[in-house]
Amino acid sequence: MSAEPHSLPAHHVLILGGTTEARQLAEALESDPSVHVTTSLAGRVAAPALPPGDTRIGGFGGIAGLAAWIIVNDVTRVVDATHPFAEQMSFHASEAEALTGVPLLALRRPGWTPQPADDWTFVDSLADAAALLPGFGTRAFLTTGRMGLHTFAHLTDTWFLVRSVDPPDGPVPPRLEVLLDRGPFTLAGERELLARHRIDVLVTKDSGGSATAPKLAAAREAGIPVLVVRRPAVPQGVAEADSVAAALRWIGSVD
Template sequence: MSAEPAPLPAHHVLILGGTTEARRLAEALAAAPSGRVTTSLAGRVASPVLPPGGTRVGGFGGVEGLAAWIVAHDVTHVVDATHPFAERMSFNAAGAAALTGVPLLALRRPGWTPRPGDDWTFVDSLDEAADRLPGLGSRAFLTTGRMGLHTFAHLTDTWFLVRSVDPPAAPAPPCLEVLLARGPFTLEDERELLARHRIDVVVTKDSGGSATAPKLTAAREAGIPVLVVRRPPVPQGVPEADSVDAVLDWLGTSR
């Protein structure tokens, strides 16, 4: 991590949220003796778990809209704690920070690393995952999120199990079963799920973290291959932190 801004006696931190780390950061900042925190949520989940402090839901209207909001609300720091695959929001944040001169930090939890016994195939996009999937299995546990389900809609010979917080929208694969659930999930949960649905391939994004990692352990134990979509890079020039404590240090906030 680099480019530490000078600590301020009072601050207004805008957290671009939607992750466990964003919520933990909001909790820490809301308990701080001075300053304000506002968490922005994309609004893609019907009933999100709201963090402490101020919240807003919905888009800003691109780079210019975000920059205008930052100025209008006297934001002193922006923390991009969105999902590692929220690429558009991350680039909008970088653009808005450049326009306003407000310091920006990207909070990214470490990605997953294969262990001995893992059978992982890495791809760079959902489109590439859809191309590779038929050669790896016919009963897929698809955990890439409901927003990208249309990418697999043309695969008529693959049966899909999809797990999401809210129901997915069309277009979707014709052979599909949907489980509505919110993590975290235990290893026993994932073992039972893979066995009950006779899953022979798992498709996931490298989101990192522990909430959904047990499926990888369950797949390794069962000898099931995993298609892993690599993360997009953080916008060039944006410093990164891998923990909430590192963000608090960057902000100069006591704990």
């Protein structure tokens, strides 16, 4: 008597990852036998925390490469769960959807909302933040990631505390201290950090989420102004979800 054949997964979901939400989505999908999940990581972090399921690290080689990978690997759903500021990857995913016809969802956690006691100034880019920064303070806590430090390299009179997972490379501000650390962070820890380094201005991206939000509460308590870089818009026409639960519903319902 022959054994019953194993049923193949009904869906192959490609998660463009690198966020907490991407990992949570992979964890939820891995327990579903009807789904094969692959998470793609950009490879910008030296030792990333790998999610469950299959993983691939590195770029696809542009729009055409991403579209080809989707077709060759029989992907049926793509979820763009990259960092809200990974603008190029989101654009490539949108173009790949147009080329392949494979449905795409942008999973974006909500941005931060200022509280009544907050002193926030929103800007459209890192360059705008750098242009305004000297008017806000002289000791800046810069939490915008290591990739954009060159934007602030010309500011010779500002002292910077930069926090990132990996050491920065390329042009950096001349007065710089680097703190290698990975969230989540605590309010008590952020209070101590701001006080110890005598921070008088915080610069951040509107990444959203709870892992790095305590710095905003600590700045509020200390009366420190915050320059907040607005996140880029999701490409026009792409479906959006603001939670892992909503993404799971989309994966199960989209035709």
